[in-house]
Amino acid sequence: MTLDLLPTPTNPVPVLDLQDLSVVYATEEGEVTAVQQVSFTLEQGEVLGLVGESGCGKSTLGLTLLRLLGWPGRCAGGRSFFNGQDLLRLSQADMQKLRGDRLAMIFQNPMNSLNPTETIEAQIAETILAHRKITRAEARTRVVELLELVGISGAKDRLTQYPFELSGGMRQRVLIATALALHPDLLVADEPTTALDLTVQGQILWLLEDLQKQSHMAMIYITHNLAVAASISHRMAVMYSGWLVELAPAVELFRWPAHPYTLGLLASIPRHHWRHQRVTPIPGQPQRRLTSAVGCPFEPRCGRATGVCREDVPPLEHIAPGHSVRCFHAG
């Protein structure tokens, strides 16, 4: 058995087609917006970098895609077409069949994302055996291949090891191997490198990029690190307070950022040659936004805000090919 991680013929339907997806969280003050009318499509083999600060709804969006969001979160509307079928209308049983097979997710904290009481082999094999009718011996062969694929040396000896015997980077590799076990069409990577050392971060990032190119899968890379997102993504989506505020090809977002929030984010990246300059922070704090709130979510912190910003949420407008922005005063 060999790994057939070859690009498959192009699919006419986008892998993912989000239409006005909204998620709310129930709180004591009322329902708080976590994801607000987010729409985008993702083609086969495409990487979308989803960036924004903590609490902007990027992880919630990832969890909602896999229908893993539990109480107090609730999907309040919209559609999420995955290979043409609406994930939000699938039963939990059908959803479970998709998860780990066509649709996989890796998480932020590799130190705690592996079950400490199961061997590496058992954990990877479980994902394979949950979806395919193959024998344990066949699954083992596959697990060894996968471990080699993600660059774990001495793969055969690792099978019987437990997670505590592996370093953080190794564990993230194991998680990646598990997520890629059945060649998913879409991988949601929720800050997979945040908890790791800087050098290991680089290795994991290259590994993901490499595997993504080989397998031609689509990937949503969630991070708050703009540089990391830019290095791996084809397109980038900036989220603020649950809204998608700017969507653009990665290079274009850096060269011609249009939304004031994106500008603020780029201005607050520290640069090594700025010896005597301070980074420019965005004034204010992100605020919780009740579903009943009106106006542009960024208005309280925005230097360009005018009267119209307090009354309406700006529409997501195309300003260049593949580049759309949600601001009345873009440019």
Next chain:
Amino acid sequence: MSALSLASDRRVPGSRLIRWLRKWKTFSLGLFLTVIFLLVTLFADGIAPYDPEATDYTTRFSSPSLTHPFSTDEHGRDILSRVVYGGRVSLVVGIGSVLLASIIAISIGLMIGFLGGRLDTLVSRLVDAFFAIPGILWAITIVAILGPSTRSALIAIAVARIPVTIRVARASIIAARENDYVEASRALGSSWWFIVFRTILPNCAGPLLVLVSLGFAVAILDEAALSYLGLSAQPPTPSWGNMLQQSQRYLHDSLWYVIFPGLTLFLVVLGLNLVGDGIRDLFDPRRNMNRPG
């Protein structure tokens, strides 16, 4: 640890275990007492010198001697044999009630802890209500309904133990459920069966194992209390509780009669408690395993 001592480990098999046991003195003492109790009880037929129910009125209330090391009771029965066979009742009720309670309570705790919601609230409040009534009172009520026998005592003690086990099981399952790997496992399409029995349950085994191991001592004491009240094994079948109860009437005739069953009960409960404490320490993450306490 020097290289020399590591080398000696390889030469003498089991020497590491012995060194470990010497370090953990209280645990070893508990283990020793427990193992003796288990061996004596399991091989009671070979160990007991006499039939525990055979009377011999020529030797009533004899002092400890070579023929009757633990003396004899009011019917001239050999107390050593009765203590040995009485251990059977304790062992059966102890293990049986703890297992019965654990199986029922852990299943319920797993279900309500995993599913949560209204069922969880309802069962948890019921458990709280059960806590308002002392366990022994529950046990007495149940024996009163079922009629006094060893079997009733086993069921009664199990029922009395269910609420506390549900509470501990539920709490540790809720704690284990919140781990990232549970969500990661779901994200990778694991079946609920795998998530419950191989992801959540093994990771809350620590507190449950401690509860179960400490439960044996409590169950054996409860059994002694019930049989002291005449609600467990019925005479002439010996049990430590009913021996203690009968011996009370003959305190002036023979002090040995009360001492031997009481001392045995004390040592067995002590042993089980020390083993339970040792297991608790093993699972305590704040505890330095190289430094015994």
